Amino acid sequence: MEPAAPRLRIYIDADACPVKDETYRVAARYGISVFVVANSPILTPRAPGIERVVVAAGPDAADDWIAERAGPGAIVVTADIPLASRCVKAGADVLAPTGKRFSEDSIGMALATRNLMDHLRETGQATSGPKAFGPRDRSNFLSALDNSVSRLKRAGATTSGEARGETGG
Numbered sequence: 001m002e003p004a005a006p007r008l009r010i011y012i013d014a015d016a017c018p019v020k021d022e023t024y025r026v027a028a029r030y031g032i033s034v035f036v037v038a039n040s041p042i043l044t045p046r047a048p049g050i051e052r053v054v055v056a057a058g059p060d061a062a063d064d065w066i067a068e069r070a071g072p073g074a075i076v077v078t079a080d081i082p083l084a085s086r087c088v089k090a091g092a093d094v095l096a097p098t099g100k101r102f103s104e105d106s107i108g109m110a111l112a113t114r115n116l117m118d119h120l121r122e123t124g125q126a127t128s129g130p131k132a133f134g135p136r137d138r139s140n141f142l143s144a145l146d147n148s149v150s151r152l153k154r155a156g157a158t159t160s161g162e163a164r165g166e167t168g169g
Contacts, residue, residue, distance in 0.1 A: 005073075005156045005157060005158050006071070006072040006073025006074075006152075006156070006157045006158075007033075007073055007157065007158055007159075008030070008032050008033075008073050008074075008075070008149065008152055008153065008157040008158060008159045009032060009033045009034070009035065009073065009074055009075070010023060010027055010032055010033070010034045010035070010074070010075045010076075010077065011034075011035045011037060011066045011069065011070060011074060011075070011076045011077070011092075012034065012035065012036045012037065012077045012078075013037060013062060013063065013066060013076070013077065013078035013079070013080055013083060014036045014037055014038040014042050014062070015038050015039070015040075015042075015062065016079075017077060017078075017079075017097055018097050018133050018137075018138075019077065019097045019138060019141045020036065020044075022138060022141060022142055022145070023077055023145065024045060024047070024050060026142065026145050026146065026149065027049060027050070028047065028049065030149055030159050031049070031159040032049065032149065032159050033049045033050075033051065034049060034050045034051065035051050035053050035066075035069075036050065036051070036052050036053065037053045037055065037062045037065055037066055038052075038053075038054060038055070038062055039054065039055050039056065039057050039058065039061050039062050040054065040057075041054055042054075053065065063080060063082070063083040063086070066078070066083060066087065067083060067086040067087055067090065070086070070087035070090045070091075070092035070094075071090045071091045071092055072091045072092070072157070073152060073157040074087070074090075074091075074092040074093070075092065075093045075094075075095065075145070075148050075149070075152070076092050076093070076094045076095070077095050077096075077097065077145075078094065078095075078096070079096050079097055079098075081102075084096070084102040085102075087102075088102050088103060088104060093148040093151070093152060095141065095144050095145060095148060096141075097133065097137065097141055098133070098137040098140060098141060099137060099139075099140025099141040099142075099143060099144040099145075100140075100144070101144055101147075101148070
């Protein structure tokens with residue numbers, strides 16, 4: 001008996017995520033379940049396949065919830081580099097809201113850069129924050145999300161729509 005194919009699902013690290021609506025639209029098109037995770041209630045559409053998850057208060061509670069469930073077949077949307085690292089190590093596809101894909105090859109440099117910038121800020125060095133989120137970032141994210149879905153489907157992941165006999169995307 002062959003092991004079941006991983007179920008495609010999307011986890012959104014929802015606090016301050018600027019691409020929630022775009023994620024909902026792509027997920028609906030493919031029939032993918034979305035988990036919107038935060039430590040306070042966030043408005044989500046009342047739509048099949050979208051589940052709001054409110055975790056206990058705490059600095060890493062949402063990250064822990066996502067990381068515990070991330071793995072093959074999962075797409076994680078986050079700008080949090082330590083969370084991205086945990087999810088990449090678990091086998092998930094991880095995308096920043098700007099469309100940047102984190103991989104085994106790139107996550108080490110992203111962590112090192114984050115740690116260096118944290119150190120510079122802690123020592124009083126002036127650093128610029130991230131550049132403003134714009135339309136190009138939104139477009140890059142949509143393209144990267146479509147690519148992740150296609151890549152995971154080619155690798156054998158199934159959507160909830162496929163499990164019900166529907167066809168997606």
